[in-house]
Amino acid sequence: MAAASVVSALTIAGSDSGGGAGIQADLKTFAAHGVHGLSALAALTAQHTRGVTAVEVPPLAFLRAQVDACFEDFDIGAVKLGMLANAEVIDTVAGLLRQYRPRWLVLDPVMVATSGARLLQSDALQALRTQLLPLASVITPNLPEAELLLGRSIESHAQMREAAGALLDAGAAAVYLKGGHLAVGDEVVDLLADADGVHETRRPRLPLDAHGTGCTLASAIAANLGRGLGLREACVAASDYVHEALKRGYRPGRSEVVVLDHF
Ligand code: PLP
Secondary structure: OOOOOOOEEEEEEEEEOOOOOHHHHHHHHHHHOOOEEEEEEEEEEEEEOOEEEEEEOOOHHHHHHHHHHHHHHOOEEEEEEOOOEOHHHHHHHHHHHHHHOOOOEEEOOOOEOOOOOEOEOHHHHHHHHHHHHHHOOEEOOEHHHHHHHHOOOOOOHHHHHHHHHHHHHOOOOOEEEEOOOOOOOOEEEEEEEEOOEEEEEEEEOOOOOEEOHHHHHHHHHHHHHHOOOOHHHHHHHHHHHHHHHHHOOEOOOOOOOEEOOOO
């Protein structure tokens, strides 16, 4: 009997040797969503639960070869972008995306890790803004990333709404703006803004020092889109998944940092 065909999702992102974020979190998330996970390594990090100790970027020709190999053979329902390290990697990835035109593109504009390590060179911000934002079906910044993209601070829910609108104006088709860094109240408010308006998700704040939530959210959105959900349903289901995975989270290292349990 022939095996059933499956949808694949591709992550183009950085490897986290500590297994909590990056490509490792993306592939676990894809598997948990019943999607076949493909990966193209755009950066390599040596890291544990206390921080990043080294970063290496593979040759661009090898990055291209990985993406070509994936598109030549698999039915790719969605692409997720994570850590892209520098402007040359962004140029290369943008060129590949213009060539292959994936149905859905989820852009997690990874810039600085929770531990404080820089995951994108500061001079690459402009390349991200001009080359990738216009290609994205949805962009998933946290507040520090949205502040860097827009060059202004975001300190209230009203300013979050304005920021989401400004990111749409900058070229993203939709924005899922994560409000976890806003030190207001005991709820976390995320916003999904697109041409149809703004939709809010509210959840109780979990008192955890967590690692890999952004990667997991973006790859869960990509998996859901690849499986045929609409954007709003894909985002709400992804946010439910991250919340549950965090509640089940565990501490694999010597620090207090929790990683998500992918179920
Ligand atoms: N390492 C890699 C390779 C990542 O892609 C990311 C975030 O996207 C991180 C580390 C940082 O994860 P966090 O900020 O959740 O600790």
